[in-house]
Every structure is written in C-alpha cells, then in structure tokens.
Amino acid sequence: DTAVSQTPKYLVTQMGNDKSIKCEQNLGHDTMYWYKQDSKKFLKIMFSYNNKELIINETVPNRFSPKSPDKAHLNLHINSLELGDSAVYFCASSPALTGAAFFGQGTRLTVV
Amino acid sequence: AQSVSQHNHHVILSEAASLELGCNYSYGGTVNLFWYVQYPGQHLQLLLKYFSGDPLVKGIKGFEAEFIKSKFSFNLRKPSVQWSDTAEYFCAVIISGTYKYIFGTGTRLKVLA
Numbered sequence: 264d265t266a267v268s269q270t271p272k273y274l275v276t277q278m279g280n281d282k283s284i285k286c287e288q289n290l291g292h293d294t295m296y297w298y299k300q301d302s303k304k305f306l307k308i309m310f311s312y313n314n315k316e317l318i319i320n321e322t323v324p325n326r327f328s329p330k331s332p333d334k335a336h337l338n339l340h341i342n343s344l345e346l347g348d349s350a351v352y353f354c355a356s357s358p359a360l361t362g363a364a365f366f367g368q369g370t371r372l373t374v375v
Numbered sequence: 376a377q378s379v380s381q382h383n384h385h386v387i388l389s390e391a392a393s394l395e396l397g398c399n400y401s402y403g404g405t406v407n408l409f410w411y412v413q414y415p416g417q418h419l420q421l422l423l424k425y426f427s428g429d430p431l432v433k434g435i436k437g438f439e440a441e442f443i444k445s446k447f448s449f450n451l452r453k454p455s456v457q458w459s460d461t462a463e464y465f466c467a468v469i470i471s472g473t474y475k476y477i478f479g480t481g482t483r484l485k486v487l488a
Contacts, residue, residue, distance in 0.1 A: 296476070304413075304463055306478040319475050353418060361407050361469045364476060366418040 266290050269354050269367035276344055277375055283340045284370045286354030294318075295337040296364065297329060298353040306353070312337055344374045377402045379468050381479035388456050389487050396451040396482050398440075398466030405471035408449040410440055413463040413481075422464075425449065436460070458488045 267288045276282050297309040311319035315331045326342045354367040380399045388394060410422040423434025430442040440451045449466060466479040
C-alpha cells in the first residue's frame with residue numbers, strides 16, 4: 264500500500280493550460296503539504312493544510328490553488344500554466360504540524 | 376528570515392570512506408531537525424530526526440546525526456559509505472510555532488565503487 268500517492272506521475276502540457284495534481288494519504292495524518300522542487304533540487308514549501316484548514320500559504324502565485332476535500336486528500340490546481348512552473352511537485356503528510364513528513368513519489372510537470 | 380545551510384553541495388567519496396555532511400540553521404529557539412534522503416528518481420525518505428533528548432541520533436542505514444545547540448548544527452555522519460548511498464541529502468528544520476518545514480539546498484553525494 265502506498266502511503267502518500269500522487270497522480271499523475273508525469274504531466275506535459277502547453278502554456279496557458281489549467282491542470283490538477285491529486286494527492287491522497289492513507290496514513291491517517293492530520294497535516295498535508297505541497298512542495299515544489301526546481302531543477303537545482305531546491306525544495307520549497309508551497310502550502311500546508313491541517314485538518315482541511317490552510318495553515319501556510321507561501322508566496323505562491325494565486326494561479327496555484329490547493330483544495331482539501333477531506334483530511335486524506337490535498338489536490339493542487341494550477342491555472343494558466345507558465346514555463347517557469349516546470350518542476351517536480353511533491354505532496355507530503357505528517358502526523359502533526361511538527362512531525363516527520365512522508366513524501367509522495369512526485370509529479371514531474373513540464374510546461375512547453 | 377530563518378534558513379538552513381548545507382555548505383557541501385557536491386561530495387564525491389570512495390566506498391568505505393567516512394561521511395560527514397554539514398547542516399546549520401539560523402534560529403535561536405526550539406527546533407525539530409530532520410535529515411531526508413532522495414535516491415535518483417525517487418521521493419524523499421526520512422533518514423533520522425531529532426526532537427529532544429540525546430543529541431546523538433541514530434537513523435536508518437547506519438546514518439547518525441549530532442545536534443550541537445551551541446553551533447546551531449545537525450551534521451549527518453556515516454562511518455563507511457556504500458555505492459548505494461549515492462543520493463541527494465536534505466537537512467530540514469521545523470521551528471517551533473511556525474509549523475513550516477524549511478529545507479536546506481541539499482548535498483549531492485556520489486559514492487564511487
């Protein structure tokens with residue numbers, strides 16, 4: 264059983280399109296995150312949710328909108344995709360806001 | 376702003392060599408500390424964590440880390456690396472009260488067989 268699963272694993276799309284990435288965790292964790300990893304492997308937090316409530320929203324363009332329908336899911340919707348959005352996006356969950364994080368396999372987004 | 380520094384960006388070692396990767400953070404209060412490993416093409420996995428207690432923490436795969444509060448450091452060590460340790464290593468910090476993971480820029484380790 265995959266603890267944190269993301270779909271799709273790869274996403275290639277044209278500039279201007281809207282796309283979504285889904286994330287589900289079956290660990291019973293209260294906290295979920297979205298991270299962006301750029302081509303230099305730098306990891307930056309984008310959003311953090313606790314019990315479906317947004318806790319952290321870093322300086323992310325409002326083209327990015329997270330949605331948490333329940334504690335086990337945190338989806339990421341991106342409008343009007345730009346070339347600079349190309350990166351690997353990781354979903355993660357943790358048992359508490361300060362606990363160790365479990366990461367999904369990542370979604371490699373390529374905007375052409 | 377709080378930050379995490381990993382000064383070694385690329386490290387190349389031969390098998391059986393000893394490893395020490397540096398991690399420093401800039402915050403004077405209570406922190407939780409982590410090391411994660413990312414094998415090529417894979418997701419991040421937790422190696423070890425420090426919340427409190429014994430500052431010498433043992434993790435998986437023979438890794439350990441030492442928290443030195445006075446130096447704001449949490450260096451990762453392994454006495455004898457293997458080819459399979461080739462990966463990217465990330466130090467991370469959660470500062471109490473902020474609920475935000477701050478990751479270092481990562482250290483790329485290559486172990487030569």
